[in-house]
Amino acid sequence: MEVLHDTSHVLQVCPALLLQSFIWISLMAKGVQYDVTHIVSRMCVVRQSTVLVPCKYTSQYEQVSAAEWLYEKSPEQKVRVSQEPAFEGRVEFVQPDAGNCSLLLRDVRESDAGIFRFVFSTASGRNWTNDQGIRLEVTDAELEVKAESDVVMEGDWILFVCGSCIPSMAVPTYIWSKDGHLHEQHHGNNILVLESVELEDGGRYSCTISGHEGLNSTSAEITVRPGCKLAESFTLKHLTSSS
Missing domain, CATH: 2.60.40.10 (Immunoglobulins)
Structure with missing residues (x-):
């Protein structure tokens, strides 16, 4: 008896997507790393002082197309540091080259307490970050x-x-x-x-x-x-x- 197979529901895969996935898997197999390392997970800073939030990232074989710092006051309050009025004139971004992505924060305020995360995008459209981030605590x-x-x-x-x-x-x-x-x-x-x-x-x-x-x-x-x-x-x- 001949068995007929219904192929109407077979997933159609775009050849370009297959090629991109193949390249991605090949790069990972060669030990390529794409990550963000915050070096420390928690920092205590004295109010009114200046602090360098340390950060390193790795992106081999792919050019970084965008990079920014995110700030989380609470799970409901997440903003881009570069667009947050409270940080205007007090932050300086270390250019994301040579793996350095540190953030300089001046005149630290009690309201700055929260979680900072660095995130970058690559030419392939992928975003990379460190979910843990750095928790900043402010003391006096x-x-x-x-x-x-x-x-x-x-x-x-x-x-x-x-x-x-x-x-x-x-x-x-x-x-x-x-x-x-x-x-x-x-x-x-x-x-x-x-x-x-x-x-x-x-x-x-x-x-x-x-x-x-x-x-x-x-x-x-x-x-x-x-x-x-x-x-x-x-x-x-x-x-x-x-x-």
Whole structure:
């Protein structure tokens, strides 16, 4: 019995597309790489500073026809850096040659925090990027205070944190002051711990970041009560802003 095959639904492939796919597979078989490397996945930057967002890309045997940086504030907010008014006059694109695609960002603002991605297109019409991108975090000299209890008594501990993260590219020195006088300096450590506090540990504490002394800092006033923890009142005062 002769079996008839219905060929009406057979996929028709364009010869030009077959040729392009063959060339593409051949290039990949030779070890050709097309990718974007952001070198780091996360960067912490001090507000008002200038940062170079590092980036490298590879595109062998194909010319780059277009390249740009994308910025994602949130999954719902994605824009082209070159077209975003908030970045106007503050960004400089390193020409995408020799595999360098770094981005220079000046006068960093808190609103710049988000994810940056470099994307380029090749002559074949393909787009290449790194889905992870670089997450930019922005910090300043804002002071956070953590204590054993709201009422600080002799023998308690107090922990101060200066800023939300430690800058990535140049590790700074954190300068801690008490009542306007130098208290301690910590290189690369934004935490100050007072263990088993005494009455004389009471006072107003603040921090600055080396190289960024012009940043406004917040301060915290600590009052240490003597004796056992029979609290009379709330003595760990709210953070107050100081220049």
